[in-house]
Amino acid sequence: MLNQKVADLRKDYILASLDESDVAPHPLPQFEKWWHDATSSEIDEPNAMTLATSTPDGHPSARIVLLKGFDEEGFLFFTNYESRKGLELAQNPHVTLLFFWRELERQVRIEGTVSKAPVSISNEYYNSRPKDSRIGAIASPQSKVIPGRSFLEEQVSQVALKYEQEAPERPDYWGGYVVKPRVVEFWQGRSNRLHDRILYTLTTEGSWKIERLAP
Numbered sequence: 001m002l003n004q005k006v007a008d009l010r011k012d013y014i015l016a017s018l019d020e021s022d023v024a025p026h027p028l029p030q031f032e033k034w035w036h037d038a039t040s041s042e043i044d045e046p047n048a049m050t051l052a053t054s055t056p057d058g059h060p061s062a063r064i065v066l067l068k069g070f071d072e073e074g075f076l077f078f079t080n081y082e083s084r085k086g087l088e089l090a091q092n093p094h095v096t097l098l099f100f101w102r103e104l105e106r107q108v109r110i111e112g113t114v115s116k117a118p119v120s121i122s123n124e125y126y127n128s129r130p131k132d133s134r135i136g137a138i139a140s141p142q143s144k145v146i147p148g149r150s151f152l153e154e155q156v157s158q159v160a161l162k163y164e165q166e167a168p169e170r171p172d173y174w175g176g177y178v179v180k181p182r183v184v185e186f187w188q189g190r191s192n193r194l195h196d197r198i199l200y201t202l203t204t205e206g207s208w209k210i211e212r213l214a215p
Contacts, residue, residue: 013105013189018196026208027184027200028072031108034186035070038101050098051077053088061088067099068125074178075110076117078125080142082173089114095179105189110181117176126170134168135159185213 024030038046047067054060061084069076075097080086089095097110116122126134139155146152159168181202188196197213 012191013195014191015105016188017190018186018188018198020198020210020212023186023198023210025210027181027186028070030186030200031070031184034101034104034106034108037104038099038106041101041103043101043103046099046101048099049077050096050100051085052096052098053085054092054094055088056091061085067097068176074112074180076121076176076178078117078122078174078176080137080140080174081116083142085143086173089177097179107185107187109183109185109187110179111183112179112181114177114179117178119175122175123170125176126174127167131163131167132160134170135163137174138168138171190215 024033035046045066048064049067050062051065052060052062063085065077065079065085067075067077081090093113093115095112095114097108097112099106099108101107126137129137135156139159140152141155162168183202184200186198186200190196193215195215197215199211199213200208201211203209
C-alpha cells in the first residue's frame, strides 16, 4: 500500500507561531483576526470550508460549502434542506467545520450543533443571489440520482421559462443553517511537524477554556 513517491511529499511550515498568550479570550475575535488575515491574503475562496455530518448511527460524510457570515450566534451557510447533508442534519445536529488556509499554514476546526437560520435570513440571502443561481437552487434535486446532465439542463430550462418575467421566490426546501460552536481549534503549522494547536472549549458556565494540544 505504501507509495514512497506519495509518502515523500512533505512541506515544512515556517511562516508563523501561535502561543496561548497571543490569542483572544473568546474564539470569535480570534477567528475574526485570522479571517482578516485570510481575506487580506491571496487565497482563493477563503470562505470555503469542509462540513462534516453523520447519520444517527455514525456513518460520516463531508463536503465543501461556503461560509456566508459569522457572529456570536454562530457560522452561517446555505444549502438544500433535502440534500444528503440536509437529511443528516435533520437527524443528527452535531457537525464539524474545517477551514484550511494553505497559504497561511493555518487550519480552524469548529465542532458544534446546527439549527436552521431564521426565514428572514434565508430570504435575504436567496434574493441577493444572481437570478441564474436562484433558478438552479429550484431546479436541482440536490443529492438525488438523475438520469443524466440533460435532465438537469431541462429542469433548469423549465424553471427559467416559468420565471422569465419575474424573480423566483426562495423554495421552502432551500435555506440557511447556523453552526453554534462548542469547540474551536486554531492550528498553526510549525517546523518539523511540531505544530501549534490552541483549543477553546465551551464550559457549562458559558466561558471558554483555552488549552494547548500536542501536535
